[in-house]
Amino acid sequence: MADDIAIKVDNVSKTFKLPHEKQSSLKGVLISRVRGGNRSYESQEVLRNVSFEIKKGEFFAIVGRNGSGKSTLLKMLAGIYNPTKGSIQVEGKLTPFIELGVGFNPELTGRENVFLNGALLGFSRKEMEGMYDNIVSFAELGRFMDQKLKNYSSGMQVRLAFSIAIRANSDILLLDEVLAVGDAAFQQKCYNYFEELKARNQTVVFVSHDMGAVTRFCTRAIYIKNGDMILDGTPNDVADLYREENIATEQPKPTESNLDAAKKPSGFSVSTKLAKQTDSSVVIEVGYKSRQDETFVGISLIRDGKTFAEIVTNPEYALVGSGNLHYTVDTSLYNSGVYEVTAALFRRKNRELLAFTKRGSEFVIKGSDPMRGAAVKLADTWKYDKANTIKP
């Protein structure tokens, strides 16, 4: 293995033997033997021929949808599972943690749990005593340390677990979904910690569904789909693929049935459909039914589920009867992200809401800096004082 490689995964496959009906009793086993061999087992290949190398100092992301096999991969890296085929070589000490608060016991006090958790991380009692005060103050739990853990709120438990976990000083860190828990303030703490890890070139393997964090911290990423590694590239490419895959399979196409539920006065409906997407534009087809009343539609675009990109109503014509109209967006004006399109139908006379789409259609814009907070791309420039900056 070359010097600069931290983890080398070579052609790894993992197959689980899944009993159809778990045979945990001798009787069950005897019966199934009598009925003819081990037919009750089904093997499920969770990972197929995955190969990659992680270099020292890389912040490496493993991305994939639920059930894609990424956690199994992480568990194999951690040595909890053994690969069925292939090999994994790890250079250096690796924190075995893939989850916060492993081994926490609700019947023990906070203090006792710190020492137990520390021992699992590989710290001696003496080392833990040295770090104890820091851990407690970082977790902001000073008053509660002599109470049993079962009396802690879940937020307090997570804070305590996190404060211990970040003391780990191994060569490689494995992090699985740490951001899935905790409030905004806790997430900010996590981000700060990640910044710190990145700054000191710590090797990190990170599994997450949070593409914001992946693109912000990671230097490389792989995408796993149904057990196959289908992309090994930049975090941006992988995040784009993840967003696309999510839309392609998870979002049902908005149909009439979606609308029926949302219908207000009967006989009116509105729907949206992604009609066409090119590199620079998106065409949305809006279908409407408005009896013989004069109506108009309103369209809203929301980026990443939180920022309004646009709210617009159709100008000029009033809509009558049923039909389609096409709304074209110049996507070169928008920053990258997932955009959701929803539409509503109003009566022209009094602006009464007649119908709206419960679930919109979505499209993805790729390419530009995902760190930009706003949806619309502003033409801006940066100027530096050359004396006080360096090129990274």
Next chain:
Amino acid sequence: MRQYFSKQNRTLLSELVRTDFKLRYQGSVLGYAWSLLRPLLLFVILYVVFVKFLKIGSDIQHYPVYLLLGIVVWNFFNEMTVQSLGSIVGRGDLIRKIRIPRWLIIVSTSISALINLGLNLVVVAFFMIINHVDVYRTLLFVPFLLLEVYLFALGVSLFLSAFFVKFRDIGYIWEVVLQAGFYLTPILYPLSMITSETLQKLILINPVAQAIQDIRYSAVTHQTLTIHNVFDGGWYVLIPFVIVIALLIGGITYFKSQADSFAENI
């Protein structure tokens, strides 16, 4: 060998044992005192029933202490194997999320049982003193005989705990085996009550029975029938030790072969 007892493993082991002990008497008023009270109360019951009512063992010197010692050693074997049996499955949350040497879990359970044995032996020593039991030089053999029981229990525990991951029935089966073992071991009755010599021989092939008799011989009274008396010397006396070694090696081998897949099978 060094890697097995690295600083990290030792720390982890001591934390696991500590946790075990803290949780054992969790919420009980008397707490650790139960470690001493339990064998004491059990002793009182057995003493009243077997010595006072049934008048068993009147021909053996210091029979109450003899009885208690047998019970304490048997309880150690019983406790260690039963606790170990469920320990791998019981720590499933740990095994599925962290890479720790699996055998550490068994060893930590066995250490908890050893600590309990130590406390119980304090009670035994106390009774030995108030019963004016003579101190023999053979007392020096006792630690080695206890080691034999420990290694036997360890071999059995390694096998059972690994087997339990796949077949939960073994928990019930082992309960029955232990119950049978309790009566097939001369704990409540003196071995001399069994008149058939063949049966005496068969009983003493069991390492726990052999060790209990030897410990009683060494610590309480030389009146105890041991494997030496029954077999009249010869290489037969080695049979229990061969069983212990075979089971220990078998247990370690089986445990090792299964340990890698514990995380998947639990």
